[in-house]
Amino acid sequence: MIRVLVVDDHAVVREGLRSLLSASGDLECIGTAGDGDGAMELIRRLTPDLVMLDLAMPGQDGISVIRRLRSNGDAVRVLVLSSYAERPLVLEALDAGADGYLLKHTAAEAILDAVRVVAAGGSTIDPQVAPAVLAALRDRGQGDSLTEREREVLELLRQGHSNKVIARRLRITEGTVKTHVTHILHRVGAADRTQAALWAERHLRRSRSDDGNH
Numbered sequence: 001m002i003r004v005l006v007v008d009d010h011a012v013v014r015e016g017l018r019s020l021l022s023a024s025g026d027l028e029c030i031g032t033a034g035d036g037d038g039a040m041e042l043i044r045r046l047t048p049d050l051v052m053l054d055l056a057m058p059g060q061d062g063i064s065v066i067r068r069l070r071s072n073g074d075a076v077r078v079l080v081l082s083s084y085a086e087r088p089l090v091l092e093a094l095d096a097g098a099d100g101y102l103l104k105h106t107a108a109e110a111i112l113d114a115v116r117v118v119a120a121g122g123s124t125i126d127p128q129v130a131p132a133v134l135a136a137l138r139d140r141g142q143g144d145s146l147t148e149r150e151r152e153v154l155e156l157l158r159q160g161h162s163n164k165v166i167a168r169r170l171r172i173t174e175g176t177v178k179t180h181v182t183h184i185l186h187r188v189g190a191a192d193r194t195q196a197a198l199w200a201e202r203h204l205r206r207s208r209s210d211d212g213n214h
Contacts, residue, residue: 005046
């Protein structure tokens, strides 16, 4: 069973998602929260596999929750389920470390499929917002948005190393490596580690060659 925590400030949405997950057979709603502070407490206490997270909530909003999780090195999978399709907000959520972004009008089966994909380590973006995300990645230059540490992680990932080996090489925790990998996937527009490694093969090596020619 995939253990899911539902976070939304509307009780009817929380209960609707709880019922949907419970009827699936392979997904379990282990708890619900109506705000960011409650979400952080339940994540700490229940350690879900995935958090289904609204963005607009009283007090601490969804993006703040994601940032706190990632800054703490928590690699719990996060699927945003929001009413907002505006490009800046979508990008902010993904840059903060969300693993997927769906709009609330998404069909029930598509929501369940997205939960399974994200919980398994994949990513999903609502078709309505995907073009804006891809355009933004092209506009700002994919590699330019990577931090120096993310470039180090990506280079080791390109060499085929596991998260455990990368953590040992860089003297950071495995959870922190997972967080960096999540950010890297979003920033280079890759769906998985293999695509990220191929991106690094093309772009990082080219960057090093260009530097050597100056």
